[in-house]
Amino acid sequence: MDLSPTAEQKLATESLERLLARFQPAAASVEFYLDGASLDAGLEDAGFHEIAADPDLGATSAVDAIIQVARHPVAVEIAATVLVRPKLCPDAPRPLALVWQGLPVRFGCEARTALIDVGKDVLRLDVEPGDFTRLESPFAYPLARITPSARARARSLGSGVLGPLRQYWAIGLTAEIAGAMMAALATTSEHVRQRVVFGRPIGAFQAVQHRLAEVAVLVEATRVLALNAASMGDASDAALAAGYAQEAARRVVYDCHQFLGAMGLTLEHPLHLWTYRLKALTGELGGAASRFEAAATQSWGEPSARAL
Numbered sequence: 001m002d003l004s005p006t007a008e009q010k011l012a013t014e015s016l017e018r019l020l021a022r023f024q025p026a027a028a029s030v031e032f033y034l035d036g037a038s039l040d041a042g043l044e045d046a047g048f049h050e051i052a053a054d055p056d057l058g059a060t061s062a063v064d065a066i067i068q069v070a071r072h073p074v075a076v077e078i079a080a081t082v083l084v085r086p087k088l089c090p091d092a093p094r095p096l097a098l099v100w101q102g103l104p105v106r107f108g109c110e111a112r113t114a115l116i117d118v119g120k121d122v123l124r125l126d127v128e129p130g131d132f133t134r135l136e137s138p139f140a141y142p143l144a145r146i147t148p149s150a151r152a153r154a155r156s157l158g159s160g161v162l163g164p165l166r167q168y169w170a171i172g173l174t175a176e177i178a179g180a181m182m183a184a185l186a187t188t189s190e191h192v193r194q195r196v197v198f199g200r201p202i203g204a205f206q207a208v209q210h211r212l213a214e215v216a217v218l219v220e221a222t223r224v225l226a227l228n229a230a231s232m233g234d235a236s237d238a239a240l241a242a243g244y245a246q247e248a249a250r251r252v253v254y255d256c257h258q259f260l261g262a263m264g265l266t267l268e269h270p271l272h273l274w275t276y277r278l279k280a281l282t283g284e285l286g287g288a289a290s291r292f293e294a295a296a297t298q299s300w301g302e303p304s305a306r307a308l
Contacts, residue, residue: 005061005064008057009056009060013061016046020039023036023039023074032267033139035074039076043069048065058230060227062083063171063227063230064227065082066226070183070277077094077097077106077110079172079175080172081094083168084169087164088157088164092113092124094112097114097115097132099115104135105145106141106143107141108134109132109133116146117162117166122156123156124154124155124157132144132150137280170294171242173281177248178222178223178245181218181274182219184252184274188259191263202259208259215252225237225241236298236299242285243288246288249282256275257271
């Protein structure tokens with residue numbers, strides 16, 4: 001399959017890059033995450049939240065947009081808005097929070113709508129003040145937990161929506177992981193070019209180059225899998241892409257922090273803005289094992305029905 005962007009898609013990417021450049025932080029922050037309210041408003045004004053609905057752009061451009069935003073230092077909700085909302089609740093006010101069976105929720109306190117995966121059903125909650133409790137967390141996202149009263153007020157979206165929710169959530173998750181890994185690799189590569197040991201930049205050592213090359217392969221493969229899953233529209237492809245991305249993220253986080261040493265663990269260096277996001281993303285949708293099992297189920301049926 002040819003995943004090369006069209007002329008229209010290239011123009012959309014260039015426009016988004018110019019927009020993102022306007023919202024670059026002046027310097028590295030000592031915060032656990034950087035608030036993205038201004039960038040979110042800029043994306044809204046420029047129409048990027050509706051990118052998947054444009055027939056000349058579609059889901060692959062939406063994935064590209066998610067990747068580009070995920071590479072940015074500030075944290076904004078975009079994946080659920082551009083991929084999940086058009087399929088399940090196009091009328092829902094955003095930001096949109098996705099809730100996975102009681103786990104901490106990204107952008108919960110910021111959300112105006114929440115979709116709750118309860119295992120066999122999907123519930124919609126029109127968020128009111130106090131429906132989410134903010135959590136203190138180092139994971140480079142604003143995290144929250146849904147309250148029992150809010151959960152009780154949510155109502156079912158009906159049959160036939162659980163599959164699409166998980167499919168497009170998985171594609172968006174893969175794209176977010178790809179973008180965060182790309183940014184982590186970029187800042188790590190910059191560090192190894194500048195850090196001098198024994199009179200040479202550490203990036204000049206072959207062992208370092210080999211490991212970074214392996215990381216680059218994981219990052220590019222994740223990006224391509226996200227684009228492929230969006231293009232094909234197949235639930236198994238989406239689940240496999242998310243599982244691969246979550247497995248790859250663990251290796252990328254480990255290697256990037258290895259090359260930065262203790263500096264990479266400090267808030268003064270921006271690496272944490274992406275690697276700690278990746279730590280949060282590896283647990284969404286039940287983690288890699290859950291996504292691989294979902295892919296197997298999509299391809300061969302429920303475990304009890306498979307031949308042993």
